[in-house]
Each structure stands twice: as C-alpha cells, then as structure tokens.
Amino acid sequence: MGRWEPNASGRLREAALDLYVERGFEQTTVAEIAARAGLTARTFFRHFADKREVLFAGSELLEEHMVEALDRAPEAASPMEAVGAALDAAAGTLGRNRDFSRRRHLVIVANGELQERELIKMTRLATALTEGLRRRGVAEGDARLAAEAGVAVLRVAFERWVTEPEERDLALVMRESVERLRSLTR
Amino acid sequence: MGRWEPNASGRLREAALDLYVERGFEQTTVAEIAARAGLTARTFFRHFADKREVLFAGSELLEEHMVEALDRAPEAASPMEAVGAALDAAAGTLGRNRDFSRRRHLVIVANGELQERELIKMTRLATALTEGLRRRGVAEGDARLAAEAGVAVLRVAFERWVTEPEERDLALVMRESVERLRSLTR
Numbered sequence: 001m002g003r004w005e006p007n008a009s010g011r012l013r014e015a016a017l018d019l020y021v022e023r024g025f026e027q028t029t030v031a032e033i034a035a036r037a038g039l040t041a042r043t044f045f046r047h048f049a050d051k052r053e054v055l056f057a058g059s060e061l062l063e064e065h066m067v068e069a070l071d072r073a074p075e076a077a078s079p080m081e082a083v084g085a086a087l088d089a090a091a092g093t094l095g096r097n098r099d100f101s102r103r104r105h106l107v108i109v110a111n112g113e114l115q116e117r118e119l120i121k122m123t124r125l126a127t128a129l130t131e132g133l134r135r136r137g138v139a140e141g142d143a144r145l146a147a148e149a150g151v152a153v154l155r156v157a158f159e160r161w162v163t164e165p166e167e168r169d170l171a172l173v174m175r176e177s178v179e180r181l182r183s184l185t186r
Numbered sequence: 187m188g189r190w191e192p193n194a195s196g197r198l199r200e201a202a203l204d205l206y207v208e209r210g211f212e213q214t215t216v217a218e219i220a221a222r223a224g225l226t227a228r229t230f231f232r233h234f235a236d237k238r239e240v241l242f243a244g245s246e247l248l249e250e251h252m253v254e255a256l257d258r259a260p261e262a263a264s265p266m267e268a269v270g271a272a273l274d275a276a277a278g279t280l281g282r283n284r285d286f287s288r289r290r291h292l293v294i295v296a297n298g299e300l301q302e303r304e305l306i307k308m309t310r311l312a313t314a315l316t317e318g319l320r321r322r323g324v325a326e327g328d329a330r331l332a333a334e335a336g337v338a339v340l341r342v343a344f345e346r347w348v349t350e351p352e353e354r355d356l357a358l359v360m361r362e363s364v365e366r367l368r369s370l371t372r
Binding site: 025078079080098101116119120123141144145148149152153155156160177178180182184185186 | 238264265266273298302305306309327328330331332337339341342346363364366367370371372
C-alpha cells in the first residue's frame, strides 16, 4: 500500500491521518476529512462508521491474520513458536506502510480515549491468541501467558519500529524482541 | 484484614461488594451501600469519590508497594528478579483477603466498563514498573518487556488464585507463573 491509493477508502484514510496529525483527532470533523479527500461525507460513511474507525479498521484484519497464522503453525510447534508465527503475520500486515503506522501512532499516543481503545483492541487480540492456543491443546494458564507475552512483544517491537530513525524490517524487530524476552526470563 | 472491619471504610467496602455481587454494579446506588453498612451517604463520600472507587482504591496502593519493592531490590538483581520482588509485594497486598478479591473479580468480569478501568490500571502499573526498571539502568525495550511480562504474570496468577477451589499462597502461584513463562520462552 503506497501513500496515495487511488481508491476512496485509501484517500479518506490518508486525509484523516493528515488532519489528525495537523489539528488533533478531537478537532477534526468528518466533513473536513471528506473535503480534504475531495469526496463527500456520504462517501466517508460508506467506508467508515465514524472518524475513530479510520484508525481501528485495520485491527480486525490484524487479529484475523494473526489467528490464521497461529492456527496454521505446524502441530509440533511449541506455544511460543506458534505465537512467533502470529507475530510474523502481524509484521506482514502492519509492516507494509511505516509512514501510515508512524502517524497513526502519533495520533493515538496524543489522545487518552484513543489509547484506551487501542489497549482494548490489544486485550481482545490477547484473548483471541489465547483461544487459538487452547485449540492447539495448550493448557489455559500457559496459553494466556504465551499470548500476553506475544502481545507485549508486538507492542514493544511495533513502537520501536515506528520510532527508530531508519526503517527496518518489522518482522526482524519482532524476532529481536522475542529473543530479548527469552534472555530476560532466562 | 478480616471480612468484618470495624472501621467505616471497611464496612462500606464490604457492603458495596455484597450489593455489587447480589444486584450488579450498575444497579447499586451509593445510598443503598451506605444503608447496608448502617452509615450515611455523606460518610460514604468522605471515604470514596464514587461507587467505582470502592473497587479501585486499592490499585494505587498495589502500584506503590510494587514500585517500592522494585526500587529496593538488590543492585545486582536482574530485571526479572527485580520484577519478581515486585510480584512478591503484590502478593502481600492482594493475597490478604481472598474472599474480597474473589468477589471483586466476579464484579469486574461482569461489567465491560469496569474491565476497561482495570485494564487501564494494569497498563499504568506496567508503565510504573517500566520507569522503575529504567531507574535501575535497564534499557528501554528490556524494561518494557520485563514490566509487561510481570503484569501478564500478575494477571494470570491472580485469576488462577481467585478461581482455584482451594486457597493457596498467592506468592507461590505467582512464582509458578514466572516459572511457566520461563519455560514457555525457553
């Protein structure tokens, strides 16, 4: 996904992000987003339920990709190996457009309500990964610990990736974080 | 702390918990809590800002105790050993009254808004532990990973402790969870 997508939803997303960064999330209206994208508010609402949805529409997709990767991991994979497969999938989804991710991150950390929303999405993700590990036959406590550890890695690695001056491969940054967690708990 | 504390704040807390479990958090009013405790609403508001505060007044204390323990850990302690000291302190704070903890847990899992509040408290706790580890000279990424891992252990061990049929030592359950996390990431 390049920065200038020809489709309406991509244009709306870029316009929204630009305005959220320039003026703040609270101060931006749907009418302004649509105008900036050269579209109507009506078109906006065909793509997004509200202005917050622009930032979180990707979260369901992220969860879907991660759970799919977890389910597809070889039967012999350990819980953390299966979580590692889910993190690779997350890197594939989140790592495509660092400029978008970086700006989205700036908008979210600047707004308490958005931070809470993001937090809730991360908790849902941990629950989905826990359930995925349970389906693989992992015991409840282990499943939750591995899932929570995976989400912690995701958050720490993602934040490092968006804030580093040079762009690196997100999957690599995630694997480094898994490795750090391993040596921390050793 | 026994179930029947002679002081007003203890009586209010017990009365509130009883009502939240019986009728649900939403359906309970401050007037009802005060009446059940044999006190006035005015007395309630001398102790708690609102009915939610009854459930979360302990969170600040928990954070304080954990951060103190982290700060006091020997200089030579590894990041996870320092987090382990904080978890022991958490067990000391949370582990005193399992009946209260168990009922509080039931009330919170039954209410989405309270779950969000709890989640935010846990995130603040992770931030406080991260800052504590930074003060010990731990690098940013490692500090966040160790702190998040510690909070994951706290949540998983606490939930196991309140739901197990027999009461065990919470500190022991926490150490078991740290051990499980270690073997999962190995």
